[in-house]
Amino acid sequence: MxxxxxxxxxxxxxxxxxxSLFFHVKPGHGEALxxxxxxxxxxxxxxxGDYDLPIGTIHEARFVPFDNDTRLLFATxxxxxxxxxxxxxxxxxxxxxxxxxxxxxxxxxxxxxEAVKDFIRSAQLxxxxxxxxxxxxxxxxxxxxxxxxxxxxxxxxxxxxxxLQAPALAPLLAxxxx
Numbered sequence: 740m741x742x743x744x745x746x747x748x749x750x751x752x753x754x755x756x757x758x759s760l761f762f763h764v765k766p767g768h769g770e771a772l773x774x775x776x777x778x779x780x781x782x783x784x785x786x787x788g789d790y791d792l793p794i795g796t797i798h799e800a801r802f803v804p805f806d807n808d809t810r811l812l813f814a815t816x817x818x819x820x821x822x823x824x825x826x827x828x829x830x831x832x833x834x835x836x837x838x839x840x841x842x843x844x845x846x847x848x849x850x851x852x853e854a855v856k857d858f859i860r861s862a863q864l865x866x867x868x869x870x871x872x873x874x875x876x877x878x879x880x881x882x883x884x885x886x887x888x889x890x891x892x893x894x895x896x897x898x899x900x901x902x903l904q905a906p907a908l909a910p911l912l913a914x915x916x917x
Contacts, residue, residue, distance in 0.1 A: 748860065749821060750869040754876050755798060756821060757869040760813040760862040762843035769808025772842040776802050779835045793831045796824060796877055802839065811843055813862075816869075818876040829855040890915060 749756045764772055779802070784791045792800070800815035817824045829852045840846040840858070849855045875883070893899045894915060903912065 748863040748865045750866050752869060752871050753874055754818050755816050755871060756819075756824070757866050758813075758815045758817060758821075758824070759864050759866050760859065761864060762811040762813070762840075762845075762862050764804070764809050764811055764842055765844055766809075768842040769804065772804060772808060772811065772839065775835070775838040775842065776804070778838060782835055785835075794824075794827050796827060798877060811839075816871075818878070825856050825859065826852065 749758050751757075779785050780787075783789065784793050794817070796818040798816045798818070800813070803812040803814070804810070805812065829849065833849055837849065840849075843862075845861055846858065847854070849858065873880070890911070894903070902908075
């Protein structure tokens with residue numbers, strides 16, 4: 740599948756778009772920025788292993804301070820359109836993001852959806868390339884994980900042994916064996 744340039748910044752592969760924002764950190768704000776990033780990383784939904792980001796269409800997200808904490812990259816990929824992502828992002832509690840963005844130039848708060856969009860557009864660049872190692876939306880992947888977990892329970896149930904001998908289940912069992 741090839742990456743397509745949508746009407747908004749960012750490349751799209753299938754249902755998923757990349758999102759790359761580059762900010763200039765305010766002079767002297769490197770330490771405060773790192774503290775706010777640590778607070779985000781420690782928050783429910785963002786902690787390693789939580790797998791429950793408040794914005795349910797995000798595949799992954801990362802903030803990367805660089806150039807001796809004078810620049811900040813925020814990169815993510817998400818399902819759906821740029822406008823739908825902006826609406827979803829703006830509808831969530833933004834306290835942790837506000838604490839991060841207070842440390843970058845050009846930030847005046849996010850009082851409404853248009854302010855969010857303007858702020859994001861001011862920092863967003865389209866990637867020179869974008870690829871994915873899997874298809875599917877976050878919703879589809881989560882469903883596949885639930886189905887796999889349920890199927891593993893069936894495989895582990897001794898009462899299912901006779902049913903699992905059905906020829907129609909052979910392709911499913913072959914996939915489950917690896």
